[in-house]
Amino acid sequence: TGSTRPERILAAVQRKATKGDARSVVNTIDQYCRYQEWAMNVGDEKGAILDSIVCEVKPSVMLELGTYCGYSTVRIASMLPPNARLLTLEFNPAYAAVARQVIAWAGVEDKVVLIEGPSGDWIPKMKEEFGVTSFDLVFLDHWKDRYLPDTKLMEECGLLRTGSILLADNVICPGTPEYLEYVRGSPRYESKYFRSHLEYTRVEDGLEKSVFLG
Numbered sequence: 265t266g267s268t269r270p271e272r273i274l275a276a277v278q279r280k281a282t283k284g285d286a287r288s289v290v291n292t293i294d295q296y297c298r299y300q301e302w303a304m305n306v307g308d309e310k311g312a313i314l315d316s317i318v319c320e321v322k323p324s325v326m327l328e329l330g331t332y333c334g335y336s337t338v339r340i341a342s343m344l345p346p347n348a349r350l351l352t353l354e355f356n357p358a359y360a361a362v363a364r365q366v367i368a369w370a371g372v373e374d375k376v377v378l379i380e381g382p383s384g385d386w387i388p389k390m391k392e393e394f395g396v397t398s399f400d401l402v403f404l405d406h407w408k409d410r411y412l413p414d415t416k417l418m419e420e421c422g423l424l425r426t427g428s429i430l431l432a433d434n435v436i437c438p439g440t441p442e443y444l445e446y447v448r449g450s451p452r453y454e455s456k457y458f459r460s461h462l463e464y465t466r467v468e469d470g471l472e473k474s475v476f477l478g
């Protein structure tokens with residue numbers, strides 16, 4: 265049995281990135297996925313938009329839905345102050361196993377809590393299990409048909425406060441039509457589209473930033 269794509273990405277990180285240097289981990293993954301084999305990381309172009317929003321919000325408590333290999337986890341964590349926390353949720357145990365090692369190699373494990381399992385099960389437990397009051401910023405990058413149900417669940421569980429920001433990847437490709445319709449049509453959100461491209465390609469994609477108004 266051969267290696268998996270996430271395992272090959274991890275191998276590239278452990279071979280080429282400087283241990284403890286988060287930016288070199290990010291650059292190594294971008295290099296590998298642009299020139300060796302494509303993978304579904306948010307990537308460098310959309311990643312720069314993500315960086316600007318993380319810098320603007322300066323979240324104390326942030327949630328990422330969909331860890332995959334930990335590329336955006338590392339990218340975000342490298343921009344957070346020491347006392348800030350990034351909770352990241354991954355359903356797929358094989359992805360989570362790789363992400364843990366990428367996060368450790370980058371040296372950001374102290375700011376990251378990686379949680380394995382279904383978002384629908386974990387979101388209602390965030391307060392009791394992780395002492396979360398509300399999220400300052402949520403990055404949605406998991407199964408596209410879970411963006412809307414999980415957003416409604418976060419509302420219902422009181423995990424969003426006035427000013428909480430949702431940042432959603434892939435709203436064009438693969439697309440999240442029901443989610444877009446909801447946040448753009450709801451009086452409870454102020455939404456804005458950041459046009460970009462699908463990671464490492466010329467295909468259109470973008471990020472939707474939605475501020476929860478309470």
Ligand SMILES: O=C(NCCO)c1cc(-c2ccc(F)cc2)cc(O)c1O
Binds near residue numbers: 406407462
């Ligand atoms: O499914 C995705 N994420 C959740 C994984 O657990 C995902 C997929 C794609 C993509 C795939 C295949 C294609 F042809 C185009 C896009 C891109 C992404 O950025 C993604 O986040």
Ligand SMILES: [Mg+2]
Binds near residue numbers: 304305
């Ligand atoms: Mg994505």
